[in-house]
Amino acid sequence: xxxxxxxxxxxxxxxxxxxxxxxxxxxxxxxxxxxxxxxxxxxxxxxxxxxxxxxxxxxxxxxxxxxxxxxxxxxxxxxxxxxxxxxxxxxxxxxxxxxxxxxxxxxxxxxxxxxxxxxxxxxxxxxxxxxxxxxxxxxxxxxxxxxxxxxxxxxxxxxxxxxxxxxxxxxxxxxxxxxxxxxxxxxxxxxxxxxxxxxxxxxxxxxxxxxxxxxxxxxxxxxxxxxxxxxxxxxxxxxxxxxxxxxxxxxxxxxxxxxxxxxxxxxxxxxxxxxxxxxxxxxxxxxxxxxxxxxxxxxxxxxxxxxxxxxxxxxxxxxxxxxxxxxxxxxxxxxxxxxxxxxxxxxxxxxxxxxxxxxxxxxxxxxxxxxxxxxxxxxxxxxxxxxxxxxxxxxxxxxxx
Numbered sequence: 001x002x003x004x005x006x007x008x009x010x011x012x013x014x015x016x017x018x019x020x021x022x023x024x025x026x027x028x029x030x031x032x033x034x035x036x037x038x039x040x041x042x043x044x045x046x047x048x049x050x051x052x053x054x055x056x057x058x059x060x061x062x063x064x065x066x067x068x069x070x071x072x073x074x075x076x077x078x079x080x081x082x083x084x085x086x087x088x089x090x091x092x093x094x095x096x097x098x099x100x101x102x103x104x105x106x107x108x109x110x111x112x113x114x115x116x117x118x119x120x121x122x123x124x125x126x127x128x129x130x131x132x133x134x135x136x137x138x139x140x141x142x143x144x145x146x147x148x149x150x151x152x153x154x155x156x157x158x159x160x161x162x163x164x165x166x167x168x169x170x171x172x173x174x175x176x177x178x179x180x181x182x183x184x185x186x187x188x189x190x191x192x193x194x195x196x197x198x199x200x201x202x203x204x205x206x207x208x209x210x211x212x213x214x215x216x217x218x219x220x221x222x223x224x225x226x227x228x229x230x231x232x233x234x235x236x237x238x239x240x241x242x243x244x245x246x247x248x249x250x251x252x253x254x255x256x257x258x259x260x261x262x263x264x265x266x267x268x269x270x271x272x273x274x275x276x277x278x279x280x281x282x283x284x285x286x287x288x289x290x291x292x293x294x295x296x297x298x299x300x301x302x303x304x305x306x307x308x309x310x311x312x313x314x315x316x317x318x319x320x321x322x323x324x325x326x327x328x329x330x331x332x333x334x335x336x337x338x339x340x341x342x343x344x345x346x347x348x349x350x351x352x353x354x355x356x357x358x359x360x361x362x363x364x365x366x367x368x369x370x371x372x373x374x375x376x377x378x379x380x381x382x383x384x385x386x387x388x389x390x391x392x393x394x395x396x397x398x399x400x401x
Contacts, residue, residue, distance in 0.1 A: 303372030307351030315351025
């Protein structure tokens, strides 16, 4: 492979995209907007060193977003200092009720990035039906994008999403998008139906945050390290994602040059590791069966209310998923962070945690909501146990626009 990463055809965009993409969420100086004079030279130099190494190693796709704090501003300066003829640049703009506001944000992104043309633009965060409606309705955000495309300023348009699988499939089936950024990795495979839809409609598929959202794999639990051996959990998860040909590229969020190393190692193993991936996957699945029981693993999702239907908007499917991660693989730190986001993550991580069970939410009310679940009698105590392990540490999502 040398210093060059393999590429895959990024769906209908026709772009040959490297299997690793440089994500821009972690290398910014601040989550607040900064003026040029506020940028610290030391941090900016570090960013440029990350970009230089990325180019050298073949990570020619760089992606950021309008609301990643100072990321666009800093990246705009860095790519001027580190040119790359093969660079594929993406930013992401959230849909707005007012398409003029959307266009103003789009213009600001171009100014911050110091560009005349953008290869990939994603509508950022189609998480609720109204976001899709704001994008697609006559006179909506997509019409702004089409005008910029006709002027030669934007190449392909896609969308990013933390939404429910059904909404993602609905967005894909509109057949107006060229690619999708979504969550899918070993610990979270609910978007399988979205991957199938993307493949059917020939959309490029970009996996969001497999290292951080995929389990805080930069600081994995001791049990996860043991079960993934001889691979590091980061390497295993990268291989799990990239071994699926429906996936075209995965994001590598880097705050220092060393953050690229294990991802490069994963790609080196990609063509010779199918047996190793299966062995690790087998160990992880066996541990889950031992801890949770096969009956639970095959039926825990049945009959659960959505967070909108549940008392107190409790997100019971997510809470039970977190319970599984803790019990099967010791992922308490990750589960605590995600638990704390519930009730504080807006539409990016919707619904509430279990803190109000036995306070504002009675067990009888919860049992009524769980009437269709085969585990109706067990779930209240599971939620109490999870609350006792993880509660009391509310989190705020870093970017919540």
